[in-house]
Amino acid sequence: MFDALLAAMPLPAIEECSAQTDIEFVYAQSVGLQAYVYGFPIVDLHKQKFNETHWTREGQPVASAVNDVAVYPHLLTPETQGQLRAPNVDTLYMNAWVDLSQGPVYLEVPEMGGRYYTLAFMDLYGKPIHVGTRTNQGEAGRYALVGPTGGVVEPGIEVVRLATDINWMLGRVLAQDAADEVEARAMAQKIQLIGQRGPEPVSASAVNPHQSIQYFAVLNEALKSMPVPPSAEGLLAEFDRFGLGPNSNFDINKLSASELLGLGCAIVQGPKLLTQRGFKPTRVANGWMISDKIADPGLDYLLRAEIARGGYINQPEEAMYPASVTDQTGEFLQGDRVYQMRFAKGELPPVDAFWSITAYDAKTSQLTKNSLGRYSIGDRTPGLQYDDDGSLVLTLSARPPADGVSNWLPIPESYFHVVTRLYLPKPEALSGDYVLPVITRIQ
Numbered sequence: 001m002f003d004a005l006l007a008a009m010p011l012p013a014i015e016e017c018s019a020q021t022d023i024e025f026v027y028a029q030s031v032g033l034q035a036y037v038y039g040f041p042i043v044d045l046h047k048q049k050f051n052e053t054h055w056t057r058e059g060q061p062v063a064s065a066v067n068d069v070a071v072y073p074h075l076l077t078p079e080t081q082g083q084l085r086a087p088n089v090d091t092l093y094m095n096a097w098v099d100l101s102q103g104p105v106y107l108e109v110p111e112m113g114g115r116y117y118t119l120a121f122m123d124l125y126g127k128p129i130h131v132g133t134r135t136n137q138g139e140a141g142r143y144a145l146v147g148p149t150g151g152v153v154e155p156g157i158e159v160v161r162l163a164t165d166i167n168w169m170l171g172r173v174l175a176q177d178a179a180d181e182v183e184a185r186a187m188a189q190k191i192q193l194i195g196q197r198g199p200e201p202v203s204a205s206a207v208n209p210h211q212s213i214q215y216f217a218v219l220n221e222a223l224k225s226m227p228v229p230p231s232a233e234g235l236l237a238e239f240d241r242f243g244l245g246p247n248s249n250f251d252i253n254k255l256s257a258s259e260l261l262g263l264g265c266a267i268v269q270g271p272k273l274l275t276q277r278g279f280k281p282t283r284v285a286n287g288w289m290i291s292d293k294i295a296d297p298g299l300d301y302l303l304r305a306e307i308a309r310g311g312y313i314n315q316p317e318e319a320m321y322p323a324s325v326t327d328q329t330g331e332f333l334q335g336d337r338v339y340q341m342r343f344a345k346g347e348l349p350p351v352d353a354f355w356s357i358t359a360y361d362a363k364t365s366q367l368t369k370n371s372l373g374r375y376s377i378g379d380r381t382p383g384l385q386y387d388d389d390g391s392l393v394l395t396l397s398a399r400p401p402a403d404g405v406s407n408w409l410p411i412p413e414s415y416f417h418v419v420t421r422l423y424l425p426k427p428e429a430l431s432g433d434y435v436l437p438v439i440t441r442i443q
């Protein structure tokens with residue numbers, strides 16, 4: 001699947017792509033772009049699967065065999081976030097790759113009591129299904145994870161059906177603070193997968209098929225083992241014309257020079273297409289963007305791809321992620337400026353679990369270092385100071401505010417974006433009746 005020769009092939013320059021008019025090139029580029037968009041979560045998750053079931057870099061926090069749960073050693077920081085995009089720093093992460101091609105895999109969860117947790121099982125299309133506090137109220141349980149291959153399930157076991165045999169499980173267990181991590185980790189380590197375990201992780205070079213024609217080889221191999229959705233039959237048949245679909249074998253030697261160039265240009269132009277046309281919020285209020293389609297994009301493959309590129313999501317009933325990239329004037333958020341958010345009394349985010357706000361570098365969607373070592377601010381941040389009228393004013397800046405750091409959210413020195421997390425949002429948040437305050441530039 002991960003061919004070193006394909007990975008080493010140079011991609012064409014964007015100028016070379018723009019200058020082409022040959023009809024073979026245009027056709028291949030068109031089909032290639034559609035395959036790039038349709039296949040983005042499929043290829044991206046196979047990349048993650050390889051890189052997280054092998055030791056691929058120094059300081060890698062976890063690697064695990066297939067069908068085994070790895071618990072992160074601590075809350076995430078800029079140094080330990082790894083490949084995760086827009087990671088949260090409120091919960092201890094768990095990671096697992098689940099392979100159901102040999103039959104059901106069993107999930108055992110302990111009594112978690114009032115400690116919030118969620119296990120998001122992400123199929124290869126990027127759609128999550130959850131097990132956790134919201135679904136079982138923290139009670140102990142045993143579940144059978146079943147994919148398209150099926151298999152016999154033990155009697156009396158609750159079945160969780162997943163759309164693909166390969167799935168990524170990203171789990172989260174709330175840790176109130178650094179001192180609470182030990183107990184949170186002990187609870188997380190009781191969560192077990194029982195099934196045919198894969199080989200133990202070994203050292204390997206990381207793979208990144210997004211940057212080469214290898215993208216289509218990975219997509220081709222993956223599609224062969226996935227059910228074909230009826231709605232995509234025609235599209236995948238078109239992919240087969242260039243060896244990209246489930247009924248063919250990708251072979252660059254069978255492509256003309258124009259066709260190969262067209263596919264290469266699709267890889268070059270794909271990210272730009274996603275950036276410009278992918279995410280379209282269904283509502284924007286006070287500069288905060290959210291999409292009601294984000295948990296189930298349906299046939300909107302552009303949205304599905306951009307969601308995956310941005311870091312995947314939960315079902316909205318589990319968590320909402322309003323995001324903002326602009327201030328009150330519509331200008332992009334920049335690290336050399338100072339901003340504030342003012343929550344009026346009684347207007348804090350309505351949740352049944354917790355809420356937090358995090359700033360990320362705009363280019364990488366990752367955390368950046370700051371002098372305070374604070375990477376989010378929210379309802380569990382100790383020492384928050386409220387004004388006399390009961391309001392809460394947060395300061396977003398790259399440098400510590402002159403009036404103290406109690407209400408300070410450090411931001412990157414570059415362009416950045418902000419994500420507010422609402423875990424177990426209340427109905428008024430889900431409906432859009434509740435609106436976050438605007439990010440206001442004050443300097």
